[in-house]
Amino acid sequence: MPDLIAGLKDLGRKPGEDIVIECPLTGKRYEGLAPAMSDLVKLPVDVLVSESEPAGHIARSVPQTVPNVTILSGDPVGSGLAQSLAKPGGNLTGLTYYATELDGKRSELLKDMIPGISSVGVLANPDVSYLPFETDTRNAAKLLGIMLVVRQVQEPSALDGAIHQMKAEGAQAFFVLPDVMFASEAKHVADGALAEQLPLMSCGAWFTELGGLIAYPADYASLIRRLALYVDRILKGAHPGDIPIEKVTRFELSLNLRMARTIGVTSPPKLLMRTDKVIE
Template sequence: MRQGHFSLAYLLALFVGPFAASQGLAATVPHVGLLTYWDCSPGTVQAEFGPFLKGLKELGYRMGESFVLECQAAGKSYDRLAEAARKLVQLPVDVIVTSSQPAGRAAHQVTDSVPIVSIVSGDPISAGLVASLARPGGNFTGVSYYATELTAKRLELLKEAIPGIVTIGVLANPDVSYLPFEADAMRAAEKLGIGVKLHHIRQPADLDVAIPEMKKESVQAIFVLPDVMLAGEAAHIADLALEQRLPTMAWAPWYPRNGCLLAYSADYAEMLHRLAFYVDRILKGTNPGDLPIEQPTTFELSINLKTANALGIDLPQTVLLMADEVIE
């Protein structure tokens, strides 16, 4: 993931939070709460929220001076996201910021009053998070990169990159089955005449069984569906896929950067950076329900040529010319 550079001093300042400000100041400046699936260590928060924090800084916010940062984490458990969100509400905070729909959903289930600013991977309307994109209503807003055709586009690109594919192995986390990606993948595969071998992955160790099993099932490629847990396993998936000599198409640019073959995605760093705009507006008095949900207008194809060479895949020139990022 593309991230801004933060000095050690800045990262240290980030995590002293309310301790960086006097008690009087901490009581008068707004408190921004980060809700994360991972943990609240400096390195993790930099990796997950770096562009957002950079955006706040560009808008004139100074840690410990004009706002206080709080963080609560689920410790890599979807089941603990609601508890972490509840802790932020109880502190209290003036706004909750998340980088994923599962975290945003958990916060939304906990509070209908504290503003929530989030990246949304699924359809925020059908998920019950907002009334509409133009006028969300309620306390939830942010950026959504969901489009029903996005999964189909990834599959089309995979088929164009590797002509002759007839069966794919799909990695999906059933803990986020409320998201639409499994159904989207099934419809897209059927339309393209591609068979699907679906493997549910609840924990990283499941990958060690699923990917070798895919090879036995004679799949020609692996198709990774959006999921926060799987996002952290990009290198693991890449290593296992290479061992089994299977190309992989995923949904975020850090997959090819970690050794997977292909990814087609929105610019995550830009979406995170944009969340700072929403927080700024909310802290200045705008109702989150009046801030339209934005959607990215461009998507990027990332290709790892080193992986293609290792797999003996000669990618068509048409695919290479479409690439926005080529890793050699």
């Protein structure tokens, strides 16, 4: 977690000297989270830090005496992870970028990019079906008059087939919903989009850097760096349940013009003016 280390250094901490960071491998799979956290608790550790909400859910199974700092992609109150944003209670705090309107905004941006689009594919992982993204995407699509072609994918080996099936069933573009496996397979997903000549809207800027068309994410690197503030406060004696969960409100639009030209999509000037990062 280089961004976390950078944040700790900004606060005067010296990783490897006055603070030790243990980072067990999970194999980038959800089933690896529980044993990894169990191993960390046995060390023991003073704070658990994670980058995703699934890890936050797993952390509920560890002793309540172990503070947990994380980035939440879903609704922390609605999911039961926190009593409120202002006073989470329990052993968890951190940042959340969840907003019910976020998937609607991504749908609107895709429609701005491809006027007249009527059918959109969705890659979703059933392992995180408890997160609200698929439901929010369905609600947004209904409001915008867009038909969805949803494919549930749990394994990387199923990605190519799912993308091909979406195209065969009439999808004119597709979303990839937030998920650890999809994020780790971003190049695979982007290559699949190119092979099928499908515009790809994603939740991470790294997808556009690897060949996706458009993304509207939070700045994850800065979020991870900001987790260091929470770690520092807890190490100084603060209780995680008393530290407010910060709601992220800034998102960045990124656009891969090279991909747009390759698949024959014309970028509207108004959309280009709103873009934070353009890949030529």
